[in-house]
Amino acid sequence: MYPDDLLADGGSDPIGLSGRRSRIFEQLRINLNHHPATETVAVRPTRDQKDRKLVAHFDTQILVDGLVDAAEAKLEINWWTHPAGIDDQFKFHYIEPSGYDCGWHRQPHPEESNIPFDHFQQRASPESDYQYQGVDFLEDTPVGLLWEVTQTRLPRIIRARYDPETEF
């Protein structure tokens, strides 16, 4: 499973997929720039300063037709590539000025092993505990997942929170 030719940033890679993580960041950035609600996209250091993430600022007037009071909200994205045969890890995390934040993650919880790797998590404010729910992602590729989250999943969450009349 772990041959000697494991290469940097691509895992088991006999024919040159090295640098995949940086290409994923670049393509996610390009796709975010094509999203109608995107105002800016930037690469920023993570909280521990040891890694980087993509941060997109959205115009919520466009994202959910003005349903949210806040003029702006942000989506933070990170992606960790693994060798072929092992699912990559990722997170798409939405943060509102109201204090609410939520995210779609493919990651283990550091302490709770009963939370599925593929999950949604949300909390009302940074002082609250997260609530978790397992999800089944529909798309297989990084850019497909980006559009699945930004077109369907995120607007549904925002509508559900701000418009109690919404039917699903």
Added chain:
Amino acid sequence: MADDESLAPPEAIEIGDEGEHTDEWTEEMPGVDRVISVALTLEQPRTADWIAEQTEVSPTTARSHLERLVDLHILSAVEQRGAKTYYPDAAYQRFKEVSQLIEEHTRSEIETIAVTAKEDIEELRETYGVESADELRKLATAEDTSSTEARECFKKASEWDSHSHMVSIAEEALERYEKFSEHYQPSVDSAA
């Protein structure tokens, strides 16, 4: 808004197998751009049919775009089990990354990028007591490693790979800096 009221209900979190969930993608990005985005992020070589399915273009269209990208050396093609598969062209991608670094940064900034990446690698080496990202992945598969710990090791190995990749790109950029930066200098009007 009370805490509970501000959370989205479970039914908003589940979505069905909706055909329209990436309509915006097909509206906002042309087929060729979708093919490029998927082809450049592949985890293994894939057929035109597979890429067509992921990008919502016809197999014929996908094949046509992919062949053009091979002509441009953006992608490479290889036969696997009787099928033609596509994946990013390593030489082109590397050249592009080195060029971008030189265009966007001064020599001194590139030196700092290389040093920082080396420091981050050193910290990972000390934290996990291993000499490489591959060893960290092997540690993940040890018998006494829980699945959560294993995923953390894989995640840190991915970050380690990124740092190694950056060191390698930055070092090549520094070697080529003088030559490239001359090439990218705007011409100066000597009569001004």
